[in-house]
Amino acid sequence: MTIDSTSGSYSFDDIYENKLDDCYRFYDDFAGLLARALSYVSYDDADRILESAFFVPYYGDSWHISPSLIQRRSFIIIDAKDLEDADDAIVTILHEAGHAYLQHGTCSKVSTELMRQQEDECWALVRRWLPDSFGGTIDHAERLGSGSQGNQQ
Ligand SMILES: [Zn+2]
Numbered sequence: 001m002t003i004d005s006t007s008g009s010y011s012f013d014d015i016y017e018n019k020l021d022d023c024y025r026f027y028d029d030f031a032g033l034l035a036r037a038l039s040y041v042s043y044d045d046a047d048r049i050l051e052s053a054f055f056v057p058y059y060g061d062s063w064h065i066s067p068s069l070i071q072r073r074s075f076i077i078i079d080a081k082d083l084e085d086a087d088d089a090i091v092t093i094l095h096e097a098g099h100a101y102l103q104h105g106t107c108s109k110v111s112t113e114l115m116r117q118q119e120d121e122c123w124a125l126v127r128r129w130l131p132d133s134f135g136g137t138i139d140h141a142e143r144l145g146s147g148s149q150g151n152q153q
Pocket of ligand 1 (some may be wrong): 095099122125
Protein backbone atom coordinates (compact mmCIF):
# COMPACT_ATOMS: atom_id res chain seq x y z
CA MET A 1 0.00 0.00 0.00
CA THR A 2 1.63 3.24 -1.12
CA ILE A 3 0.22 6.42 0.26
CA ASP A 4 0.44 10.05 -0.75
CA SER A 5 -0.95 11.65 2.37
CA THR A 6 -1.53 15.00 0.72
CA SER A 7 -4.20 13.83 -1.69
CA GLY A 8 -6.52 10.94 -2.36
CA SER A 9 -8.26 8.54 -0.08
CA TYR A 10 -7.91 5.01 1.20
CA SER A 11 -9.82 2.45 -0.80
CA PHE A 12 -12.73 0.62 0.78
CA ASP A 13 -10.54 -2.49 1.05
CA ASP A 14 -7.66 -0.59 2.68
CA ILE A 15 -10.00 0.68 5.37
CA TYR A 16 -12.00 -2.48 5.82
CA GLU A 17 -8.98 -4.82 5.87
CA ASN A 18 -6.27 -2.67 7.44
CA LYS A 19 -7.68 0.29 9.31
CA LEU A 20 -10.71 -0.87 11.30
CA ASP A 21 -10.31 -2.43 14.75
CA ASP A 22 -11.13 -6.14 14.68
CA CYS A 23 -14.13 -5.58 16.93
CA TYR A 24 -15.87 -3.67 14.15
CA ARG A 25 -16.28 -7.07 12.46
CA PHE A 26 -18.88 -7.89 15.12
CA TYR A 27 -21.28 -5.84 12.98
CA ASP A 28 -20.09 -6.63 9.51
CA ASP A 29 -22.69 -4.56 7.66
CA PHE A 30 -21.84 -1.56 9.80
CA ALA A 31 -18.10 -2.09 9.22
CA GLY A 32 -18.83 -1.94 5.50
CA LEU A 33 -20.75 1.33 5.81
CA LEU A 34 -18.03 2.83 7.99
CA ALA A 35 -15.36 1.80 5.45
CA ARG A 36 -17.45 3.32 2.64
CA ALA A 37 -17.88 6.59 4.54
CA LEU A 38 -14.18 6.86 5.32
CA SER A 39 -13.19 6.09 1.74
CA TYR A 40 -14.58 9.55 0.80
CA VAL A 41 -12.27 11.54 3.10
CA SER A 42 -8.54 12.14 2.69
CA TYR A 43 -5.96 9.72 4.10
CA ASP A 44 -5.10 12.13 6.90
CA ASP A 45 -8.72 12.81 7.80
CA ALA A 46 -9.63 9.10 7.79
CA ASP A 47 -6.73 8.40 10.16
CA ARG A 48 -7.71 11.33 12.36
CA ILE A 49 -11.33 10.17 12.52
CA LEU A 50 -10.35 6.63 13.51
CA GLU A 51 -7.93 7.95 16.13
CA SER A 52 -10.51 10.32 17.61
CA ALA A 53 -13.70 8.26 17.52
CA PHE A 54 -15.03 4.78 18.11
CA PHE A 55 -18.34 3.94 16.43
CA VAL A 56 -21.04 1.58 17.61
CA PRO A 57 -24.26 0.93 15.73
CA TYR A 58 -27.26 0.65 18.03
CA TYR A 59 -29.11 -2.44 16.92
CA GLY A 60 -30.42 -3.12 20.41
CA ASP A 61 -27.66 -5.47 21.61
CA SER A 62 -26.13 -5.09 25.05
CA TRP A 63 -22.39 -5.44 25.20
CA HIS A 64 -19.23 -4.32 26.97
CA ILE A 65 -16.45 -2.23 25.46
CA SER A 66 -13.12 -2.27 27.28
CA PRO A 67 -11.35 0.97 28.25
CA SER A 68 -8.29 -0.13 26.30
CA LEU A 69 -10.37 -0.06 23.14
CA ILE A 70 -11.78 3.39 23.69
CA GLN A 71 -8.50 5.07 24.67
CA ARG A 72 -9.92 8.56 25.12
CA ARG A 73 -11.71 8.49 21.80
CA SER A 74 -15.17 9.97 21.34
CA PHE A 75 -17.77 7.24 21.62
CA ILE A 76 -20.26 7.53 18.77
CA ILE A 77 -23.56 5.66 18.73
CA ILE A 78 -25.33 5.36 15.39
CA ASP A 79 -29.02 4.44 15.55
CA ALA A 80 -30.00 1.47 13.41
CA LYS A 81 -32.73 3.56 11.71
CA ASP A 82 -29.97 5.80 10.29
CA LEU A 83 -28.30 2.77 8.71
CA GLU A 84 -31.20 1.54 6.59
CA ASP A 85 -30.23 3.63 3.57
CA ALA A 86 -26.53 3.61 2.62
CA ASP A 87 -26.31 7.30 1.69
CA ASP A 88 -28.09 8.34 4.90
CA ALA A 89 -25.71 6.09 6.83
CA ILE A 90 -22.62 7.64 5.24
CA VAL A 91 -23.87 11.16 5.95
CA THR A 92 -24.76 10.28 9.55
CA ILE A 93 -21.46 8.51 10.22
CA LEU A 94 -19.45 11.43 8.82
CA HIS A 95 -21.57 14.02 10.63
CA GLU A 96 -20.95 12.38 14.00
CA ALA A 97 -17.32 11.75 13.03
CA GLY A 98 -17.09 15.47 12.28
CA HIS A 99 -17.96 16.34 15.89
CA ALA A 100 -15.11 14.13 17.08
CA TYR A 101 -12.77 15.47 14.39
CA LEU A 102 -13.58 19.04 15.43
CA GLN A 103 -13.29 18.09 19.14
CA HIS A 104 -16.76 19.38 20.00
CA GLY A 105 -18.06 19.00 23.52
CA THR A 106 -21.08 17.00 24.52
CA CYS A 107 -24.24 18.90 23.61
CA SER A 108 -25.88 18.90 27.03
CA LYS A 109 -23.00 21.03 28.32
CA VAL A 110 -22.97 23.73 25.66
CA SER A 111 -25.27 26.69 25.02
CA THR A 112 -27.90 26.59 22.29
CA GLU A 113 -25.94 29.18 20.35
CA LEU A 114 -22.70 27.22 20.54
CA MET A 115 -24.52 24.00 19.64
CA ARG A 116 -25.94 25.65 16.50
CA GLN A 117 -22.50 26.99 15.62
CA GLN A 118 -21.00 23.51 16.08
CA GLU A 119 -23.73 21.95 13.94
CA ASP A 120 -23.05 24.46 11.14
CA GLU A 121 -19.31 23.85 11.39
CA CYS A 122 -19.87 20.10 11.31
CA TRP A 123 -22.19 20.17 8.29
CA ALA A 124 -19.70 22.36 6.42
CA LEU A 125 -17.05 19.72 7.06
CA VAL A 126 -19.36 16.92 5.86
CA ARG A 127 -20.04 18.91 2.67
CA ARG A 128 -16.30 19.30 2.14
CA TRP A 129 -15.72 15.57 2.65
CA LEU A 130 -18.49 14.22 0.41
CA PRO A 131 -19.00 14.71 -3.33
CA ASP A 132 -21.82 16.94 -4.60
CA SER A 133 -23.97 13.88 -5.29
CA PHE A 134 -24.62 13.71 -1.53
CA GLY A 135 -25.95 17.28 -1.44
CA GLY A 136 -29.62 16.31 -1.30
CA THR A 137 -29.04 13.73 1.44
CA ILE A 138 -27.04 16.25 3.47
CA ASP A 139 -29.70 18.96 2.97
CA HIS A 140 -32.36 16.57 4.21
CA ALA A 141 -30.37 15.51 7.27
CA GLU A 142 -29.48 19.11 8.08
CA ARG A 143 -33.14 20.17 7.79
CA LEU A 144 -34.01 17.53 10.36
CA GLY A 145 -31.61 19.42 12.62
CA SER A 146 -29.48 16.44 13.23
CA GLY A 147 -26.91 14.02 11.93
CA SER A 148 -29.62 11.46 12.14
CA GLN A 149 -33.19 10.81 11.17
CA GLY A 150 -34.19 11.58 14.75
CA ASN A 151 -33.52 14.42 17.15
CA GLN A 152 -30.43 15.83 18.88
CA GLN A 153 -26.74 16.06 18.02
ZN1 LIG B 1 -24.42 17.19 15.07
